[in-house]
Amino acid sequence: KQEVTQIPAALSVPEGENLVLNCSFTDSAIYNLQWFRQDPGKGLTSLLLIQSSQREQTSGRLNASLDKSSGRSTLYIAASQPGDSATYLCAVKGFGNEKLTFGTGTRLTIIP
Amino acid sequence: EPEVTQTPSHQVTQMGQEVILRCVPISNHLYFYWYRQILGQKVEFLVSFYNNEISEKSEIFDDQFSVERPDGSNFTLKIRSTKLEDSAMYFCASLAGGLYQETQYFGPGTRLLVL
Numbered sequence: 001k002q003e004v005t006q007i008p009a010a011l012s013v014p015e016g017e018n019l020v021l022n023c024s025f026t027d028s029a030i031y032n033l034q035w036f037r038q039d040p041g042k043g044l045t046s047l048l049l050i051q052s053s054q055r056e057q058t059s060g061r062l063n064a065s066l067d068k069s070s071g072r073s074t075l076y077i078a079a080s081q082p083g084d085s086a087t088y089l090c091a092v093k094g095f096g097n098e099k100l101t102f103g104t105g106t107r108l109t110i111i112p
Numbered sequence: 113e114p115e116v117t118q119t120p121s122h123q124v125t126q127m128g129q130e131v132i133l134r135c136v137p138i139s140n141h142l143y144f145y146w147y148r149q150i151l152g153q154k155v156e157f158l159v160s161f162y163n164n165e166i167s168e169k170s171e172i173f174d175d176q177f178s179v180e181r182p183d184g185s186n187f188t189l190k191i192r193s194t195k196l197e198d199s200a201m202y203f204c205a206s207l208a209g210g211l212y213q214e215t216q217y218f219g220p221g222t223r224l225l226v227l
Contacts, residue, residue, distance in 0.1 A: 032214060043203060043220040044155070051214075089155065093214075098143065098160035098168045100216060104153075 002027045004092055006103035013080060014111050021075040021106045023090035028071050034100065035064050035075050036089040044089065048075070080110045114138045116219035118204050124225045125194055133189045133222045135204030143207040144187045145216065146179065148172070148200040155203065161187065194226045 003026045013019050023033070032051050036044040048057045048064040050073070056065040063076040073090055087107045091100035117136045125131050137144050146158040159169040161179055178190045187206075191198055204219040 034215065036218075041223075044205075044218040046215050046217060049215045091155070098145070098162075099157035099170070100147075100155075101157070102155040 002030075002092060002094060002101045004090060004101050004103035006088075006090060006106050008106060009104065010107040010109070012109040012111055015080060015082060017080050018076065018078050019080055019108070021077070021088050021108070023073040023075070023103055025071045025073075025092050025101075027094065028068050029095055030068060030092045031095050033064075033066055033073050033090060033092050035062075035073075036091065038087045038089055038105065040087075047088075077108075082110045082112050084108060085110050116204055116206055116217050118202075118219040118222050120222060121220065122223045122225075124227065127196055127226055128193050131191050131194055131224065133191075133202050133204075133224070135187045135189075135219055136185050137187055137204065137206030138208070138217055139185070140208060141206035141217075142209040143167075144179075144181070145205040145207070146189045147203045147205065147218075149203065149221075150197075150200045158189070191224075194224075196226050199224060199226045 005024050007022055030052050034049045035047045037047055038044050050057045050066045061078040066073045087105040089102055089105045091102045093100050119134045144161040147155050149155045157170050159173045159179055160167045176192045180188050201221045201223050203221045205216040207216045
């Protein structure tokens with residue numbers, strides 16, 4: 001059974017710093033991995049999707065990497081801003097099934 | 113930009129009552145999903161739906177749950193007899209399908225409280 005873990009559970013950094021969020025998964029046979037942002041009491045906003053054949057994806061100040069063999073993904077946020085404060089979730093999709101398996105998330109606070 | 117919508121945003125119900133949660137997926141999408149998130153816990157998969165039938169369901173999705181696409185736009189989740197432990201945020205998601213169109217897009221959620 002796939003297990004997805006995100007460490008740390010919470011992170012506070014001053015505005016302007018670069019930061020890395022971590023995601024690990026136990027079964028490396030994944031089809032893709034998706035990073036989401038969740039604001040308090042709100043839905044999930046997709047940030048980046050990495051296919052299993054890819055090593056990284058970039059969107060603006062965000063860069064996500066994938067090391068499938070070691071079961072790890074990172075989300076790099078450059079030049080953090082207070083508006084980046086949210087919970088960040090990673091989710092993996094396995095082969096032959098439809099569902100996403102989510103991690104518990106990292107609650108990020110950017111201090112102005 | 114097209115988005116997934118869900119109604120109602122909040123619902124309070126008494127234990128044992130039936131509830132129907134509604135979703136309007138993105139119009140050209142083919143795959144539809146329900147997930148739930150109990151307060152403070154992970155987002156959990158409930159069910160996926162394609163071509164007018166369930167394609168996968170989790171162990172949470174027991175006989176109390178059903179899904180339907182009654183017309184060309186709505187996708188509903190019905191809970192027949194709610195329990196206290198059904199209190200959660202319920203998210204609908206849709207996916208276009210096809211090459212390079214594999215991002216699941218989520219709605220804003222329905223917060224269900226069972227008393």
